[in-house]
Amino acid sequence: METLSRAELDALQVQRLRRSVVRSMQAPIYRDGAFAGKLDPETITSIDDIRRLPFTTKDDLRANGPFAYLTVPLSEIVRIHSSSGTTGTAVSIFHTSDDLANWTELVARCMAAVGLSKEDVFQNIAGYGLFTGGLGFHYGSELLGMTTIPAGPGNSNRHIQLMQTFGTTVAHLMPSYALSLMRNFEALGVDPKTDTKLHTLFLGAEPHSEETRLKIEEFYGAKAYNSYGLTEMNGPGLSFECPARDGMHIWEDQFVVELIDPDGDQPVAEGEVGELVYTTLARVGMPIFRYRSRDLAAFIAGPCGCGRSHRRITRLMGRVDDMIIYKGVNIYPIQIEKVLSGYSGITDNFLIVLENDQKGERITVEIDTEDRQLTTECAESDRLRKSLIEALRSEILVTVRIEFRQVAGDDALPRMKPKRIDDRRLK
Ligand SMILES: [Zn+2]
Incomplete structure (x- = not known):
């Protein structure tokens, strides 16, 4: 055969x-x-x-x-x-x-x-x-x-x-x-x-x-x-x-x-x-x-x-x-987009970073924002971060880390089809 x-x-x-x-x-x-x-x-x-x-x-x-x-x-x-x-x-x-x-x-x-x-x-x-x-x-x-x-x-x-x-x-x-x-x-x-x-x-x-x-x-x-x-x-x-x-x-x-x-x-x-x-x-x-x-x-x-x-x-x-498999769970960027779209103060531009090293396997969602305050350690960014982690957990069933990236002014990232996944686990 x-x-x-x-x-x-x-x-x-x-x-x-x-x-x-x-x-x-x-x-x-x-x-x-x-x-x-x-x-x-x-x-x-x-x-x-x-x-x-x-x-x-x-x-x-x-x-x-x-x-x-x-x-x-x-x-x-x-x-x-x-x-x-x-x-x-x-x-x-x-x-x-x-x-x-x-x-x-x-x-x-x-x-x-x-x-x-x-x-x-x-x-x-x-x-x-x-x-x-x-x-x-x-x-x-x-x-x-x-x-x-x-x-x-x-x-x-x-x-x-x-x-x-x-x-x-x-x-x-x-x-x-x-x-x-x-x-x-x-x-x-x-x-x-x-x-x-x-x-x-x-x-x-x-x-x-x-x-x-x-x-x-x-x-x-x-x-x-x-x-x-x-x-x-x-x-x-x-x-x-x-x-x-x-x-x-x-x-x-x-x-x-x-x-x-x-x-x-x-x-x-x-x-x-x-x-x-x-x-x-x-x-x-x-x-x-x-x-x-x-x-x-x-x-x-x-x-x-x-x-x-x-x-x-x-x-x-x-x-x-563009599905991601993280700790055996299937994650689609579109699920994260869905959650982010329910928030004000942040954009729906994001990058999912997957890493696997001495600290173990982890997933971080880096979210673009035009609000400079969110990128600093403050009560406001802390509150939003906690809320996002909770909302994402109920959507994708895993706990992520959240980082805010400022994109206003000269730092603005290109808006055309931003890359959404950076999988560093297998490199
Ligand atoms: Zn063969």
Whole structure:
């Protein structure tokens, strides 16, 4: 499956897309709504015919609710996962037992691709529960036969203890957590290179730079691989780095991937950055067509050194909507804008600064103001700061630091589309 020729993959995609369109007619949303009269599966002859289908957005999934997308009765559904609902209703994805088997096979395939086997001990440092990184990795690891430690997030020193006790060879964790765990290793006087058996790390759930990867590999003495998925497309197992580590393969036997102009509906030119748009090909319970992920990346042209034929994408270039993940919570700049707009005396120009150093991970919102008094220590600025911290906490669920920056007169900052995020955590 991993080394099918392009022509074989294309043919498989067409066959599976037809099957999925036929099956989707069991779901109210497709039968009565989006697809009504739009697509006859018999007329699908090339995978490009997928462009005749309408897009699906997160708002669609929210507005219609998950039941509208189900092709089977709820009694056939065996598990539900949800994406974070920080900015509104959470999006839920429903899986049949066949869906879980397909998903698990993909995760195991990713793990096998980087040389792991039943001889390995896998420590999963990801949240279990509705978040897909826990159970998704867990079942893939077990299918491959690895000795699996469902460590979950939390107590850092305990993770190091588990690694030493059970001889962990592989761990899955977020890159920012891999960085912060370094301080615990140092404090305990444990060197992961000599005092653990770690040889492989999966870095998931956060975009990160090549420099960060190198820093992590150097410290842990392990190979670090990028993992990328989204709840709507199962979660982990959607795409993964191979040993060639030149982009991430998308498993095209189960997904169609398109790159679409984020502001439009047409494909971007080869090599250009676009919004990743996905279609499930194997999902039974809740098929989704042309899902606009809001994630930005580009295709990498040409064959991969590893011999796998599935298309590759670059590292994620960010979100169309600039989401921030801070301590596991999704934050959108638009939420901060919303809070600031309710105050007088400050502007809605702000910069979110994220840092992660000896003082730990923290978030500061620097707000432009024309009121010189606010930038000094006084009762007025103190009162406003406290009020903003409280209002932001109830909106974004985290406690921020507030700093006021004066912008009047010659110090005025450019007003055109100010940069809103300065993430210094992974640099
Ligand atoms: Zn490859």
